[in-house]
Amino acid sequence: MILFTALLSPAVRALPGWTVGTAGESAWLTGILAFPPFLLLGWMVFSLCRRSGGLAQAYQDAFGPLAGKVVIVIYLSWALFLLCAEGRLYAERMLSAGYRSAAPWVFLLVLLGVVLWMGRRKLGAFARAAEICYLVLALTLGLVLLFSILDMSPEHVLPVWITDVPAVTAATLVPVGVLSCGVFGGFLGGNVTRRSGDAERGLLWLLAGCGVLTLLQFGVLGQLGPALCGRMDIPFFEVARGVGVDGAFQRVESVVVALWVLSDFAMLGLLVFAIRKGAGAVLGPRWEHWAAPVAVIVAFLGGLTLFPDDFSVEKVSSAWVPWGNLILAFPVPALALIVTNVKGRKKTDTSCGEKRGKDTGYG
Amino acid sequence: MRVKKSAVLLLCAALLPLSGCSRAEAALPYAHEIEDTVLMGALGVDLKEGAPGRVAVTVSSGGRSGAGDSPGQSPVVLSAQAETVSAACAEMQTFGSDFVFFGDVEHVLVGEEQALTGVMSLLGHMARDPELRLEARLWVIKDGRAGDILFDAASDGGAPDRLTALETDAELAASPAPRTAREVLSDLLDNGCALLPALERRPARTGDGAEGEYTVAGAGYAILRNGALAGWTGEEGALGADLLTGDAPGRILEFAAPSLAQTALRLTEVKTELTPSFTDGVLAGLAVTCRIEAQVAELRGADGLSEEGRIWLEERLAQTGEAAIHTALDLAQTLDADYLHLGRKAALAAPWRKAELETQWKAGFAALPISLTVTGQVARM
Numbered sequence: 138m139i140l141f142t143a144l145l146s147p148a149v150r151a152l153p154g155w156t157v158g159t160a161g162e163s164a165w166l167t168g169i170l171a172f173p174p175f176l177l178l179g180w181m182v183f184s185l186c187r188r189s190g191g192l193a194q195a196y197q198d199a200f201g202p203l204a205g206k207v208v209i210v211i212y213l214s215w216a217l218f219l220l221c222a223e224g225r226l227y228a229e230r231m232l233s234a235g236y237r238s239a240a241p242w243v244f245l246l247v248l249l250g251v252v253l254w255m256g257r258r259k260l261g262a263f264a265r266a267a268e269i270c271y272l273v274l275a276l277t278l279g280l281v282l283l284f285s286i287l288d289m290s291p292e293h294v295l296p297v298w299i300t301d302v303p304a305v306t307a308a309t310l311v312p313v314g315v316l317s318c319g320v321f322g323g324f325l326g327g328n329v330t331r332r333s334g335d336a337e338r339g340l341l342w343l344l345a346g347c348g349v350l351t352l353l354q355f356g357v358l359g360q361l362g363p364a365l366c367g368r369m370d371i372p373f374f375e376v377a378r379g380v381g382v383d384g385a386f387q388r389v390e391s392v393v394v395a396l397w398v399l400s401d402f403a404m405l406g407l408l409v410f411a412i413r414k415g416a417g418a419v420l421g422p423r424w425e426h427w428a429a430p431v432a433v434i435v436a437f438l439g440g441l442t443l444f445p446d447d448f449s450v451e452k453v454s455s456a457w458v459p460w461g462n463l464i465l466a467f468p469v470p471a472l473a474l475i476v477t478n479v480k481g482r483k484k485t486d487t488s489c490g491e492k493r494g495k496d497t498g499y500g
Numbered sequence: 501m502r503v504k505k506s507a508v509l510l511l512c513a514a515l516l517p518l519s520g521c522s523r524a525e526a527a528l529p530y531a532h533e534i535e536d537t538v539l540m541g542a543l544g545v546d547l548k549e550g551a552p553g554r555v556a557v558t559v560s561s562g563g564r565s566g567a568g569d570s571p572g573q574s575p576v577v578l579s580a581q582a583e584t585v586s587a588a589c590a591e592m593q594t595f596g597s598d599f600v601f602f603g604d605v606e607h608v609l610v611g612e613e614q615a616l617t618g619v620m621s622l623l624g625h626m627a628r629d630p631e632l633r634l635e636a637r638l639w640v641i642k643d644g645r646a647g648d649i650l651f652d653a654a655s656d657g658g659a660p661d662r663l664t665a666l667e668t669d670a671e672l673a674a675s676p677a678p679r680t681a682r683e684v685l686s687d688l689l690d691n692g693c694a695l696l697p698a699l700e701r702r703p704a705r706t707g708d709g710a711e712g713e714y715t716v717a718g719a720g721y722a723i724l725r726n727g728a729l730a731g732w733t734g735e736e737g738a739l740g741a742d743l744l745t746g747d748a749p750g751r752i753l754e755f756a757a758p759s760l761a762q763t764a765l766r767l768t769e770v771k772t773e774l775t776p777s778f779t780d781g782v783l784a785g786l787a788v789t790c791r792i793e794a795q796v797a798e799l800r801g802a803d804g805l806s807e808e809g810r811i812w813l814e815e816r817l818a819q820t821g822e823a824a825i826h827t828a829l830d831l832a833q834t835l836d837a838d839y840l841h842l843g844r845k846a847a848l849a850a851p852w853r854k855a856e857l858e859t860q861w862k863a864g865f866a867a868l869p870i871s872l873t874v875t876g877q878v879a880r881m
Contacts, residue, residue, distance in 0.1 A: 234630070292844040293686070296851030361682065364689030369627065379635055379682070 139267040140322045141346055143407045145274055146400035149373040150226065151315040153354040155455060157363040160308035162294050163301040164366075165358055168351030170309040171316075174467075175343055178317060181470040183339060186326030188477065192470075193324055193418035199473035199480070206419045208469065213415045215461055216321055216408045220432060221439035222458060223408070224249060225450045227401040228440070233370070233447075234394040245440055249433045251402060256409035256429035260328045263406050270399035277396050278349070281373070282356040284380045289359025312350055314459025317466035321411035328414075370451075409433065532599045538576050539604040541660025543632070544646025545622055546611035548581045555614070556581045557588035558647035559602070562660040575658030577651055585625050602631040607663040608681060609639045609646035609699070615722065615729035623685040634682035637667055640722040642700040642732060648714075649701055655712040662716060666699070670747075675718035676738060677747040688727050691862065693839040695741060696722040698732060725837035733831060740828030743770050743790055743821055744840050752797060755816050761801030763813060765794040765878065776846040776853060783860040785869040786846060788829070792821045792874065796881045810878050817876030829870055836866040 156164035182192065189195035192212075197205030227248060228241035255263050357372045360379065366372045377393040412432045417425030444450035540559040548554035558579040578595055582588040592600050608626070610619055619638075626632045641649055653659035669675040676697035687694035700719040704712060720738035723731045733741055742748040751767045775787040794817055796805060805813075832839055843861040847854050 292841065292848055296848055296854055298851045298854045300855045362686035362690060365682070365686045368689065375627075375634065375682075378633060 138271050138342075139264060139325075139403060139407055140319045141342060142267050142271040142274060142400055143404035144316050144319055144346070144400075145278070146223070146227075146397060146404050147315050147318070148312070148350060148353065149397070150371055150454070151311055152350060152373075153358050153363075153366050154369060154372050155311045155315075156308040156354065157358070157367045158308075159311075160301065160304045161363045162358060163297045163305050164308055164363065165294055165351055165354035166297060166301070166305045167309045167312050168347050168349075168354055170305060171312045171350060172343070172347040174309075174313045175316075175347065176340075178320065178466050178470070179339055179343055181467075181474050182320060182323040182326070183336065184474055185470060185477070186323055186329075187331075191324055191327030191414060191418075192320075193415050194327065195323075195477070196469075196473055197418065199476040208473075209415045209419050212321070212324075212465060213412055213419070215465055216412050216415070217432060217435055217439070218461075219318055219458065220405060220408050220412075220436035221443055222450055222454055223401065223404055224436050225440040225444040226454060227398065227405075229447045229450065230371070230394065230397075234374070234391065242437075242441055245437055248398065248401060248405065249437050252405045252409055253429060253433040255402075255406050256413065256433065257426075260325060260410055263410060267403050267406070270403050273396055274399055277393055278353070281377050281380050281393060282352050285356035285360045285376045286352070288379075289356065290362070291359070293360070293362040294355055294358045310463075311459065314463045316350075317462040318458075320462070320466040320470065321408060323470075324411040324414040325407075405436070532601070536597070537599045537601050539601050540576075540578075541604055541658070542607040542609065542650055542663055543602065543605045543636075544609040544611065544641075544650050545585060545614050546645045546647050547613040547617065551581075554581055554583055555585055555588060556645075556647055557585055557592075558650045559589075559592065559600070559605070560650040560654065560659040562658040575654045575660075577654045577659075579647055579651075585622065586629070602629075603633070605632055605636050606660060607639060607667075608632075608636045609641055609649060609659075609663075610696075611641050611645040611647070612643060612729065613645070615640045615696075615724075618726075618728040619684070619724065620688060620727040623681055623688070626681050627685065634680065634685065636681050637663070637678045638681045638684050638696055639663070639678075640696045640698050640729065642698045642719045642722070644701045649699065649716050652701065652712055652714040653716065656715070659716075666716070666718060669718070670697075676721050677742065677745070684724075687839075687841060688724065690841065691838055691843070692724075692726045693837040693841075694724040695733075695745075695839045696724060698722045723831065723835060723837055723839045725835055725839070730835050730837055731831060733828065736824050737827040737831050739821075740824035740826065741840060743792065743825055744772055744788075744828060744842075746770055746772065748792075753794070753817065753820060755813060755820075761799050763796060763800070763805075763809075764798040765813065765817060766797040767792060767794050768879065769793040774842060774846045774849050776850050776857065778853060778856065781856060783856060783864050783868065785871065786842065788825065788870060788872045790821060790825060790872070790874045791877065792817055793877045793879050795879055799881075805878075805881060813878050814876040817878070818874045821876060822872060822874040825872055825874065829872070833866050833868070833870075838862075838865050 152167075153164045156167050160167060185192060185195035189198045193209050196208045199205065200208055224245050225241065228244040231244040232239060232241060255266065353373065357376050358366055360376045361369070361372055369375050374390055374394055378388075378390040380389050380393075409429050409432050413425050413428040416428035444453070538561050541562045542560045544558040546556045546558070548556045556579060558577065561576045563575045578592045578600065580588040580591040580595075582591060589600075589602060608622070610622065623634075626634055626636070650659045653662050656662065666675045667678045670677045678697055679695070684694045684696060698719040698721055699716050701714050702717055704715045719732075720735055721733040721741055722729055723733060739748065739751065742751065748767050748770045753765050753767065754762065755765065756762045770793070771791045773789045775789070776783060777785045777787065799805060802809075828840065832842075838861075843857060843865065846861070847857045850857070
């Protein structure tokens with residue numbers, strides 16, 4: 138639930154605005170095609186966490202204490218970078234949604250202050266807060282998509298044909314790249330109570346998530362058309378402007394934009410908690426306590442100095458961030474899983490060999 | 501200790517506005533009293549006369565009727581000229597003490613001269629501006645200026661009310677079908693062509709309900725090509741466009757025959773199908789099939805409708821529909837402007853030909869043989 142809530146913010150920012158350039162009106166199919174890679178990612182993280190209780194411990198078990206810590210530091214650095222970028226993007230959205238020329242640092246300061254307050258507490262409290270955020274966002278998203286799909290133009294999303302498959306496949310890199318920052322949820326694996334049916338529940342959430350990605354793009358494309366979607370910063374909020382019933386309610390886009398801060402809060406909170414766990418694994422439990430304030434301060438200063446204007450942060454978020462997420466979400470966990478499996482097999486062979494030796498008098 | 505820390509932090513936050521940090525205050529919510537705010541409902545954009553490159557922006561609020569002790573307010577019409585719409589709107593804020601709010605603009609009018617130079621920059625501005633909205637209805641003024649329409653309507657209760665009435669009249673098919681700026685922008689970005697409802701300024705006459713010297717009425721559609729005005733459909737072409745886009749239900753068509761009474765038919769349903777044809781992978785033609793269903797709205801001079809009369813009416817209905825659709829299609833091919841987006845509709849009808857249509861449609865549309873079959877049915881009295 139934390140992941141679903143946190144990933145809604147980058148999802149509406151990237152989809153379908155970044156997929157239409159490659160896939161045109163077929164871009165909404167990328168939500169369906171993203172299911173296999175996300176399934177692979179989920180399976181890898183689940184397998185690693187099941188054995189070791191968290192990605193930090195899993196990497197140390199797989200690569201060894203020193204190399205594992207180096208890998209964790211890489212993840213922590215990327216998480217800090219994402220904190221800076223996501224925070225700055227949130228501030229940019231607040232400025233563009235408002236009517237006056239305020240300074241971005243004000244919005245960034247307030248949100249990071251709340252994130253810090255939450256980040257110094259237990260993960261369970263954050264999870265409970267995320268449940269409420271999820272409920273609000275799910276209702277809001279459902280309302281906007283319902284109105285958009287009921288009033289859409291079929292020519293904007295159809296027809297789709299086999300000839301669209303190559304373009305749609307290429308465009309699927311966008312949702313996979315943008316949303317694979319969810320791999321940081323694996324760092325919280327050690328705090329999750331194992332229950333039977335976890336795998337099935339995870340699969341259902343994954344299916345629901347991909348369904349949401351599909352419907353989101355379908356509804357937005359159906360309203361705006363592929364060309365207009367590609368021109369807009371966040372097409373989803375433009376569609377929200379049209380939500381309403383004459384004489385009943387209208388002009389709800391400000392409410393939708395304001396409520397989306399809950400997703401930003403969940404995303405920044407997820408990153409802060411992941412940094413806490415990683416810092417604790419690298420530097421010791423004492424540093425886990427100080428990781429949240431340090432991360433928030435770095436996010437505030439980094440968000441304003443690394444990205445002095447909107448253009449720089451948008452360029453980075455569309456060009457660099459997806460590739461960084463892909464590298465940390467797929468090859469690294471895959472390598473860790475392979476190494477862990479090989480080590481596990483060697484241990485099994487060794488213990489079998491010792492047993493045979495005892496039986497035959499050797500060893 | 502924790503309570504003290506929280507209290508200190510809250511106190512610091514409360515003192516922040518006193519720090520002289522004005523940009524922090526700028527982020528706080530602000531309000532305008534409704535009595536000191538003028539809500540503009542219509543915005544008109546024209547080219548400034550004698551100064552190409554400059555725009556003349558005219559805005560109009562609706563009139564407010566008095567209630568109880570509160571006096572009513574006449575419509576407020578403001579006009580300013582500048583290089584850009586933003587600058588003109590900003591200048592209007594200096595006209596008087598009230599705050600001019602553009603977030604309530606429901607109708608945007610574009611004068612003919614401005615439309616001839618293009619509407620993309622205006623639509624782009626509307627897409628980016630936080631107050632103006634792409635949900636606003638877009639209209640083009642035929643043979644006139646948007647500012648004139650807005651000033652005329654000030655004596656008639658205000659332009660927003662009149663334009664909203666025209667928008668509602670479209671359901672009765674008495675006016676061209678309204679289109680939002682978003683729909684027009686989407687069409688223009690798709691293939692550079694779009695259909696926009698047109699209005700014109702007419703002298704008022706006794707009995708038309710207008711209180712001023714002039715009134716505004718529907719005048720068919722404007723055809724945009726490459727984002728700029730390329731032509732007008734006229735009344736017959738407007739009917740043809742409505743039949744092809746499915747906006748025709750509700751229209752009244754009148755027929756008269758020597759043996760038949762004066763008859764008014766109300767269109768109830770229109771179904772149009774497009775079928776592209778290919779020869780060896782090359783686009784060879786387009787078949788348009790249209791079925792028009794109508795009901796008898798009024799029969800003057802006869803007690804009932806005989807079978808012969810019904811068949812005659814159905815034939816005349818089909819002929820009228822065919823002539824109207826022919827006019828609309830001929831206009832599109834003559835101007836080489838697929839303003840009805842037939843290419844998209846053809847791809848929907850034949851998705852297996854999507855790739856060929858995407859590469860061949862634009863180049864071949866102007867000379868494409870189009871066959872048309874229209875059938876009419878009078879379904880009920």
